[in-house]
Amino acid sequence: MTEKLVIIGNGMAPGRMLEHLLEKAPGRYQVTIFNAEPRVNYDRIMLSPVLSGEKAYEEIIIHGDGWYIANGITLYKGHKIVAIDRQAKTVTSDHGVTEPYDKLVIASGSVPFIIPVPGHDLPGVLTYRDLDDVQAMLLAAQSRAKAVVIGGGLLGLEAAAGLNAQGMDVTVLHVMPTLMERQLDPAAGYLLQRAVEQRGIKVITKANTQAITGNGKVEQVELTDGTVIPATLVVMAVGIRPNAALAKEAGIAVNRGIVVDAGMRSNDPDIYALGECAEVNGMVYGLVAPLYEMARVAASQLAGDEKAAFVHMDTPTKLKVTGIELFSLGDFAEGEDRQEIVLRDAAAGVYKRLVLKDDRIIGTVLYGETGDGAWFNDLKKKQTDISEMRDTLIFGQSYQGGAPLDPMAAVAALPDDAEICGCNGVCKGKITGAITAKGLTSLDDVRAHTKASASCGSCTGLVEKLMVLTLGDKYNPAAVQPMCGCTTLGHDEVRRLIKAKGLKTIPAVMQELEWTTSCGCAKCRPALNYYLVCDWPDDYADDYQSRFVNERVHANIQKDGTYSVVPRMWGGVTNAAELRAIADVVDKFEIPMVKVTGGQRIDMLGIRKEDLPAVWADLGHAGFVSGHAYAKGLRTVKTCVGSDWCRFGTQDSTGLGIRIEKFMWGSWTPAKVKMAVSGCPRNCAEATCKDVGVICVDSGYEIHFAGAAGLDIKGTEVLGLVRTEDEALEHIVALTQMYREQGRYLERIYKWAKRIGIEEIKRQIMDDGEKRKAYYERFVFSQKFAQVDPWSERVSGKDKHEFRPMASVGFAEAAE
Amino acid sequence: MTWIAIGSISDIPRRGARCVDTPEGKIAVFRTADDQVYAIDDHCPHKGGPLSQGIVHGVAVTCPLHNWVISLETGKALGADEGTVRTIPVKVDGERLFLALEALASRAA
Ligand SMILES: Cc1cc2nc3c(=O)[nH]c(=O)nc-3n(C[C@H](O)[C@H](O)[C@H](O)COP(=O)(O)OP(=O)(O)OC[C@H]3O[C@@H](n4cnc5c(N)ncnc54)[C@H](O)[C@@H]3O)c2cc1C
Ligand code: SF4
Ligand code: SF4
């Protein structure tokens, strides 16, 4: 008969334990989990990238809903266990669910410590522990006001960097003289402080908080020395305490945490504890590597292996703030019996220190350059005698044995049991073994099979090098295709870093992301220009020299070097005055070709560049604006005559098309966007092969997207049905904005949608009203800067140089 | 060598180009990010695309028609493509720019 296993808490530790257990003893237990947080198991470590905007919550989920269903596990989300009855062997949740157990696992994690100063309970004071905290911070950050982070440790600094990335003015208060003093020596702490300050974050050390004050909400923080710092948000990140109260009430032995033996068993033989709430051999842990080890041990025990035992391990600390490289491990206090080796490179901002005892490494601090962390860690773990290489030890592995090796050779030289992924305790041999045995070829595969680089991601570079070493040319890092020859980064990476690092000019991007060319190429420059226009609509000055000629001169270059001009005809509707104006322009400038386009408007071809401003001036007088027929942007909205004229029409398709076009014209997008609105399913406007299309029906508007009718042909996908015209507009705008923010330059909507997944797009646009609103509002904001008619700007003199020769020389009159 | 004044460096946007009309066709005058000036025929060796309309990067320009990359120094197509366009010597005197257009000057005289 299956036994009943109940788990309290659904964090990273029990999640990992279940993975092992399902492998070791499938079907042995019927599993029920209670989680106070109303969600599945996610990667808590990665909350900082979510806060800074570098990742979305969806990207950090470890086990999605489907996983629980597939494994027959019952998960009670948002149920907090309030009582354990050890006699009856049941647990009871705050919503009144009582569940019997044969074996119970307590994995309740930690609770953040709150300094009991006056005002600590004011609205606006947060801790940093779970997704709710992150969401509350993101909400507060929208005000772009002032924030104070109390605590200059790992969590505090990650919170500060995240809030800073979200545009807040952040001050960090730290009670000790230097930052992260538990992991860093003062020298590295100083470098760290400087790097943090360079991002515009203020740091006050030796800061004693006296009170948080305000009228009904946080307004300021007061220090004992009288300093007053205004703030609308206070984040306390001053430490954590094992969450053991529930166990204590149930009479289980509790010291700092729930006391367990090396097999993770408490003093009640049917009750186990693991994760941050557990205390083994007098130690409690706050990093995932040892917790994952606990998970392995607990799973083995539950599967019947009584010998499985937890052994203490030191875990390196890394700060996950993009652009700050920092590694700390072990003991680095000074002492009589210890020596140290220090390397400083002020210009490069590098500081390295090794602490030795009896010719063995016992502690390491690396700042600025952390590539050798894995190697030092390995030497320390194995207690290798380093006396032979003492002179060059600090220069890292690549200097050992004479000539400096390249980084690839350094990785090749690592022993098979060298730890590569600290979080998941994966060694080199396991990774290379899995690559060969399972024929893995992509980073994602390696993550899935070995867990290496699947948690905090800071070892990704090492793992990729191992893949190159093992697979040689077969490893196609083109899993991430670089944007172009000027960088190794892919489009997504670049977009993410532009946001995360707040890069607002093309030179800043190239400098910070280490472009290998001085000013890019014709592939990356237009892409970067688009990303910056899209991400910083109010701050970024469009760089016309980085646009293709069509977008620079606002017309389409033709094969003979002349241009074609297409004015907007809203929704494809025109009138006698407009047609007359076009006819006059054609006559006046002797335009050789006039053609009706596929997008329901009129194209004038064969115009000389010099004539463009004059052509636009005349068209402008008649009320025409640019049709952006040349743009990676909104082109046309085709319509049919709809309910106004057609006997089948169900809605005013013409009106809606015009409304969409007037709302969205001028916006730049990753690639061109063509839309259409048909008044009934007969679909005369051909809406079902467009980037975005609408089919009107009696009950409302069916929104379509991701069609194609160019090099590829593809029918649209249905986004969903909405009832009113207003809703249709909001959904279409939000969809377009989502595409604007995530699309790779030149990637049409249908390709983007294939990459992201239709379901995901539906979820964000149809189901998540808040997300949709936010997308919509960002689009509207951006339009404030984008909706300028480029033609009239140029008629009034902008970029004159584009349309006139610089000089005429060598003609007869020039010599007179 | 006859130097013909064509205007001032500030007439050309950085990482951009302007044209000079001559009886033999257009000459494209480029200004790089670091203010070096080059002149070549405005006629791509591939199919005659107007090089002055391309994107300027480093000391090269990418043709707007089919993306050949042309060196501004040598006029040669870079990478796998083969072809050359004429280069014209440029003199920069303070702000002023001059082209060496011997043939044209003599014909006009
Ligand atoms: C922002 C941040 C960054 C971090 N960065 C790193 C890092 O870079 N490297 C690293 O190694 N570690 C890092 N950590 C620490 C790491 O995330 C934790 O050590 C790990 O997640 C703890 O796992 P756990 O399963 O013990 O507890 P948790 O993941 O905290 O899970 C406990 C769960 O139990 C629930 N719970 C509690 N009581 C009850 C109850 N009575 N009934 C039901 N449910 C209950 C809680 O709601 C919670 O969801 C970071 C932590 C944070 C917050
Ligand atoms: S799509 Fe329907 S409403 Fe529109 S013109 Fe065709 S038949 Fe009429
Ligand atoms: S279909 Fe081809 S040839 Fe015709 S206009 Fe389009 S790109 Fe040019």
Ligand code: FES
């Ligand atoms: S004409 Fe220049 S690349 Fe074809």
